[in-house]
Amino acid sequence: MIWIIGGTTESTILISKIKGLLKYIISVATYSGSEVIDDEHENVVVSRMNYEEMLEFIKIKHIDTVIDMSHPYAIEVSENARLACDKVKIKYLRFVRKKTEFENVVYVNTISECIEFLKGVQGHILFTTGIKNIKDFEKVKDKQRFIYRVLPTIFSIQECVNNNIKMKDIIGMLGPFSENLNISLFKEYNADYVVMKDSGSVGGTPEKIEACFKCGITPIVIGRGFEDGIDDMDKLLAMIL
Numbered sequence: 001m002i003w004i005i006g007g008t009t010e011s012t013i014l015i016s017k018i019k020g021l022l023k024y025i026i027s028v029a030t031y032s033g034s035e036v037i038d039d040e041h042e043n044v045v046v047s048r049m050n051y052e053e054m055l056e057f058i059k060i061k062h063i064d065t066v067i068d069m070s071h072p073y074a075i076e077v078s079e080n081a082r083l084a085c086d087k088v089k090i091k092y093l094r095f096v097r098k099k100t101e102f103e104n105v106v107y108v109n110t111i112s113e114c115i116e117f118l119k120g121v122q123g124h125i126l127f128t129t130g131i132k133n134i135k136d137f138e139k140v141k142d143k144q145r146f147i148y149r150v151l152p153t154i155f156s157i158q159e160c161v162n163n164n165i166k167m168k169d170i171i172g173m174l175g176p177f178s179e180n181l182n183i184s185l186f187k188e189y190n191a192d193y194v195v196m197k198d199s200g201s202v203g204g205t206p207e208k209i210e211a212c213f214k215c216g217i218t219p220i221v222i223g224r225g226f227e228d229g230i231d232d233m234d235k236l237l238a239m240i241l
Contacts, residue, residue, distance in 0.1 A: 001025060002240065003063045005081055009176075009202045010095055010233070011069040017237060025061055029070075029077075030155070054084040065091040065240065072097050072224055073197055094229035095236055097200030102209050106220045114195060114222050115140050123192030126185075128208060129222065130197075131159040138163050147189050149173060176204050182211035195220045 002018075004011055007028035018024060029048040049057060057063070066085050070077045078094060085092035108114045111133050118125065119140050126147045127137060137146060148165060150156040152172035160170050171185065186194060196208050198221050205221070212219040230236045 001062050002065045002067060003027065003058070003061065005066065005068045005070045005077065008069050008071055010097075013233060014067070014069065014095075014236070017233075018240070021241065025063075027057075029074075030153075049080070051080040051084060054080055055087060058084060058088055058090065063090060065093065067236070067240070068092065068094045068229075072199060072203075072227070078227075093236065093239065094227065095233075096227050096229035096231050097202060098231050099224070100198050100200060100205045100209070100221065102206075102219075102221075104213070105209060106218060107223055108220065109223050109225075111136060111222060114220060117220065118144075118193075118195075121193060124190050125193045125195060126189055126191040127195045128197075129195055131156050134159060134163050134165070138165075145169065147171065147191070149185070177207060179207040179211050179214075182208055183214055186211055186215045186217055191215070191217050193218045193220055195222070197222050198224055 002022055002024040004014060004024055004026040006012070006015075006026045007030070011026060015024070015026065025043055025045060027045040027047055027049070030046065045057075047053070047057075058066070066081055068078050068081050070081075082092050082094070106117065108117060115136060118137070122144055124145045124147065126149065127134075128149045131148075131150050134148060146165075147169045148160060149171040150160065152174055157170065157172060171189075177185075194208060194212050194217055196205060196219065197203070199205050209219045209221070211217075230239070
């Protein structure tokens with residue numbers, strides 16, 4: 001049995017290619033993640049597992065291969081999955097997204113570096129980085145206007161409310177976002193800076209950056225460290241079929 005750690009676009013692509021050929025089960029961390037998966041309900045498990053829970057899941061489901069297609073910034077998930085596979089001596093395959101490389105972009109290595117940069121700028125700053133670090137960003141907000149584009153889920157909106165974000169500064173939308181839609185939103189909110197993660201082409205990073213360029217906006221990209229893995233779907237398929 002193959003366990004696909006999913007919730008990303010790549011995981012849905014993989015499922016479409018192996019369905020009917022291999023036995024698999026896919027897990028996602030949230031119910032919103034399960035919505036992107038067009039698959040039979042019994043093949044989808046919604047659970048945010050720690051290391052011990054992963055070990056138990058592998059045992060109960062008789063997993064012999066784990067394909068980690070979690071988000072590139074879900075570092076703890078990948079680390080726990082890798083350790084669990086090492087522990088029980090089964091195959092671990094990590095699918096990684098290629099990094100985005102553009103000129104005239106402010107690249108920072110960490111959330112902390114991003115926050116330090118934001119301390120020195122003014123204007124309207126639009127965040128497309130999810131809800132995890134809203135609390136950290138809000139701590140350094142001074143006279144700037146911070147706007148957050150988040151998933152249109154109760155959990156995401158509640159996190160904004162918990163951090164005293166005004167309704168006018170919340171954009172609840174589900175991607176993918178085209179370059180033109182990004183342009184419209186960036187202009188509508190008079191953004192001076194757009195903060196994003198390097199989620200690769202599948203995650204819409206190029207469309208955000210190009211939209212920034214066309215609007216005269218400075219893109220701020222929070223990078224990610226090197227991660228060893230497979231960045232080609234055909235290569236991954238060749239390893240499991």
